[in-house]
Amino acid sequence: MLEHLNRALEHIEEHLDRQIDVAELARIAVTSEYHFRRMFSALAGIPLSEYIRRRRLTVAGAEVLAGERTLLDVAVRYGYTSGEAFARAFRAVHGIGPGEARRTGAALCSQPRMSFRLVVEGISSMQYRVVEKDEFRIVGRKARVPLVHQGVNPAIAEFVKGLGQETVQRITALSDGEPGGILAVSDDLDPSRAEGTELDYWHGVVSSADVPEDLEALTVPAGTWAVFESSGPFPQALQFLWRDVFTQWFPSNPYRSRPGPEILRVRVLHEGRADAELWIPVERESDR
Known part of the structure; x- marks a missing residue:
C-alpha cells in the first residue's frame, strides 16, 4: 500500500x-x-x-x-x-x-516533498475483527460541529452537556443492537478532513424501536465493518486509536475505508484508563 x-x-x-x-x-x-x-x-x-x-x-x-x-x-x-x-x-x-x-530576495517558506514509510509504534493494545452487518439505525440527537483533530472538541462537549441526564437515559434505554450502549457517531464529514470543516455528530444508540418525537434517526446501510478494540490511558489511547488504524492497520491489510459513519463506544474504567471500540466502514481491496 x-x-x-x-x-x-x-x-x-x-x-x-x-x-x-x-x-x-x-x-x-x-x-x-x-x-x-x-x-x-x-x-x-x-x-x-x-x-x-x-x-x-x-x-x-x-x-x-x-x-x-x-x-x-x-x-x-x-x-x-x-x-x-x-x-x-x-x-x-x-x-x-x-x-x-x-x-x-526574501526568505520563503517551503513545503518539503513527502514520502511515506511504516513505523510501527503501537499503543498499549489494539485488537480488531471484521463484521458483516445488516442495515441498522442510530437513534438519538445530532448536531453539526466543526472537526477538531486533537484534544476535546468544545462544540461536541457543549452539545452533550446540553442534552441533560434525563434525555441521555431515555436514549440509552432504546439500545437493542450492536454496538451496544451510548455511541459517538461521526457522519457526513468533508472529504478533505481538514480541521474546522463540519460533520454531523450523533449521540445515540443502535435501536430498532419506534423513534420518539424529540429524537432523530440515521439509517445505516448494510455493509462490512472493521471493529477495533483499544485499552489504555484515558484519553491518550482514545485520541490515538483512529490515527493508528489509518497509519498502521490499513497499510498492512487488504481493506480500504468506504463512505459511512464512524462509530465510537467508550467505557471509562478506574485509575484513568478506558476501553474503546471503533467501528470503521470498510471494503476489501479487490486489486491487491
Whole structure:
C-alpha cells in the first residue's frame, strides 16, 4: 500500500505545473478516491488539496526568486488565472507578495516533498475483527460541529452537556443492537478532513424501536465493518486509536475505508484508563 502511495506522490511532483486529477492519483495508489484522501490525510497530517497547494507554491516561489519568468507567467504555469489570485495564494503561504519577494530576495517558506514509510509504534493494545452487518439505525440527537483533530472538541462537549441526564437515559434505554450502549457517531464529514470543516455528530444508540418525537434517526446501510478494540490511558489511547488504524492497520491489510459513519463506544474504567471500540466502514481491496 505505501509503495503505491509513494508512486502517487511522484505523480504529484511530475504534474505540479499541470492539473492533478485525484481519481488518477487513486488509480496509481490502487485504491478508491475516498480511501486515498483518507489515507493521505491520516499519514500526512494535512489534506491532499492543501499539500498540493503548498508544493505548487513552494516550487513557484523558487521560480519567483530566480527571475527567469515574469510573475504572470509563473502564476499561469502553476494554475492561477490572474496575478492577483496568485499573489493572494503566495502571500498566504510565504507571508509576502511575489513582487516584493523578487525585489528583496526574501526568505520563503517551503513545503518539503513527502514520502511515506511504516513505523510501527503501537499503543498499549489494539485488537480488531471484521463484521458483516445488516442495515441498522442510530437513534438519538445530532448536531453539526466543526472537526477538531486533537484534544476535546468544545462544540461536541457543549452539545452533550446540553442534552441533560434525563434525555441521555431515555436514549440509552432504546439500545437493542450492536454496538451496544451510548455511541459517538461521526457522519457526513468533508472529504478533505481538514480541521474546522463540519460533520454531523450523533449521540445515540443502535435501536430498532419506534423513534420518539424529540429524537432523530440515521439509517445505516448494510455493509462490512472493521471493529477495533483499544485499552489504555484515558484519553491518550482514545485520541490515538483512529490515527493508528489509518497509519498502521490499513497499510498492512487488504481493506480500504468506504463512505459511512464512524462509530465510537467508550467505557471509562478506574485509575484513568478506558476501553474503546471503533467501528470503521470498510471494503476489501479487490486489486491487491
